[in-house]
Amino acid sequence: MDGTSLRERKKQRTREALIDAAFELFNTKGFEATTVDEIADAVEVSSRTFFRYFGSKEDVAxxxxxxxxxxxxxxxxxxxxxxxxxxxxxxxxxxxxxxxxxxxxxxxxxxxxxxxxxxxxxxxxxxxxxxxxxxxxxxxxxxxxxxxxxxxxxxxxxxxxxxxxxxxxxxxxxxxxxxxxxxxxxxxxxxxxxxxxxxxxxxx
Known part of the structure; x- marks a missing residue:
């Protein structure tokens, strides 16, 4: 598998992890109470990384x-x-x-x-x-x-x-x-x- 495929798979895993973490927080805390920083922290990435994948909390939702x-x-x-x-x-x-x-x-x-x-x-x-x-x-x-x-x-x-x-x-x-x-x-x-x-x- 070439480097491009590996990078794409890693990006897809990160995106899916952000979605999963966001929905877990939405279910437990509610949408309004959940912050982008909390979603990013749950996946152990920065909020800057979050915004590479999504423009807002609404986009994740x-x-x-x-x-x-x-x-x-x-x-x-x-x-x-x-x-x-x-x-x-x-x-x-x-x-x-x-x-x-x-x-x-x-x-x-x-x-x-x-x-x-x-x-x-x-x-x-x-x-x-x-x-x-x-x-x-x-x-x-x-x-x-x-x-x-x-x-x-x-x-x-x-x-x-x-x-x-x-x-x-x-x-x-x-x-x-x-x-x-x-x-x-x-x-x-x-x-x-x-x-x-x-x-x-x-x-x-």
Missing amino acids: TSLQLQQFLDVYTALEARPAEEPVLTALRRACVEVLRTYEDGETDATQFACVMQLVQDSPAVMARSLEMCTEQLDELSRRVATRMGVDPVRDPRPKLVASVASAALQVAVRAWRETEPDEKVSDLADRAFALLEAGINYPAAR
Whole structure:
């Protein structure tokens, strides 16, 4: 293994250690009470090293959500080529959410993220910002699936936007009115409504 690979693996281990330490502190002390210095100290690195990996505490808190986007992209690519784009996106998103909820990855961190989004305005704001940041990438991948140019064709960005909105509606429903439901089930419901069409009739 060459030196570059060793360095990359070491960097990845440090990043994962910072995430693990941060979530342990978030769970025990709470997000607001946890400092960057405490996260860095737990991994025995400097705060300067922390900021090589993350721009803020909020970035650490939403790092799992960023990974979920990457997992959705992978799951979307694996969907059958003939599957309609919104159906493929629905199934990819729900599959990834259920994977996290069922503990195939770190279910404790996933639950902590959901709680932080519910409790912390700062984390909620960063979460929404991240969703916005990922729209272009999601649009590009939808366009690839559709075989169209995302610059000239507005449909991929529209699909990406409504998919992002569906996920936000699901999280908000879980946070405000249906905390006993799984986010994956609420997301599946929101996507189902989109698939059925939203051109609802006006009130008589």
